[in-house]
Amino acid sequence: MATKIVYSPLPGIFYRRPAPDEPPYVRENDTCAEGDVIGLIEVMKSFHEVNSVVSGKVTKFLVENEATVIAGQPLVELEA
Amino acid sequence: MSIRVLGSGLATSVQDLGRPGYYHLGIPISGAMDRYALRVANMLVGNSEDAAVLETVFLGPELEFTEDAVVAVTGAQLPPKVDGVQRETWTAFSVKSGQTLSFDFLQHGARAYIAVSGGIDVPLALGSRSTYTLGALGGLAGRNLQSGDELHTGISQGKVGNTRRSVPDKFKRLPDSPACLRVIPGLYWHRLQEQSGQRFFAETWKVATEADRIGYRxxxxxxxxxxxxEQPFGAGSDPSNIVDSCYPYGSIQVPGGTEPIVLHRDAVSGGGYFMLGTVISTDMDYIGQLQPNMEVQFMPVDMETALSARRDRKAMLDEVRRLVS
Structure with a gap:
């Protein structure tokens, strides 16, 4: 088992759900496949999907929902 | 064909120095948000300074070259990689046919300029190759790049780029933090109560996520x-409304009196919001390099200071020209 990190590709606001009244894309302890959407970054009036870099189990979210993030900031920790 | 777009980035577009002369008809000036960086990128690869380049914001594209080229990336600190091997920014490097140019995570700034020897060759639209996406004008089919696009390069106008060309650190222009944006108060400045105007300059503001080529909020x-x-006939009821007026490039409008917006290269040319002044042209390049949430302070200056800042910037470009050519 190796720990992998998904980094934010962009500066902006990080969202864990597709819309305020919908459930989060993934929760801690969920498993996800490589390429699955784990959150959104809002910048320049548009939303950009953040995809998982590996298949594995989500162990920890490193930022809160609606947090301000910078490019290259660690968002999620996974066990692959 | 010489460049195949494998990944488009967030919003990558073809830009040159812009399309002046049509703003009174509602067609914005467009062109690079950071024109200094565009000029230096072109110098580094041996192009004429007004050649078209790719402007990319926050997230770089992935480009496969099908011909040998000299490339330089200036502006934001967005580290370029050739077949996965990192190259320096503000430095010319060669990309061979078959190699792929990609980018690491953004480190500083917001917009990087990717100049390719020969320039990006798209048809001229009203005298410019710049992309104005809202009007679907110029650039590649009037839009941002998409995966699968193919770009052509022109015939290099200048000397063939020397791949060791670089510029010293002091010429790698990026805004400080907090960024200082110099403003000439004017236009509808008289609409503000004096204390309110002073407070505008004293307070620290932050870049909102609604910040793009049209304007920065x-x-x-x-x-x-x-x-x-008493609001004049034709102005709306809100005190921030005026009878419609022309909006200059760099003007600061404050809809509802709450969130200032600096109009940038792809801005609308007129409307009914009051403007409290104009960011000086030298500092407009800095705005193009601001990330959301960065701190900004507006500083009032007079026309003499603005013109002297413009002269200093010209002198700086002259120095880069001497160093690079």
């Missing part, structure tokens, strides 16, 4: 207080 400061008046 700021928040975090206090709402403005207007001089009371």
């Amino acid at each position: 700021f928040r975090g400061g206090s709402p403005l207080d207007f001089v009371e008046r």
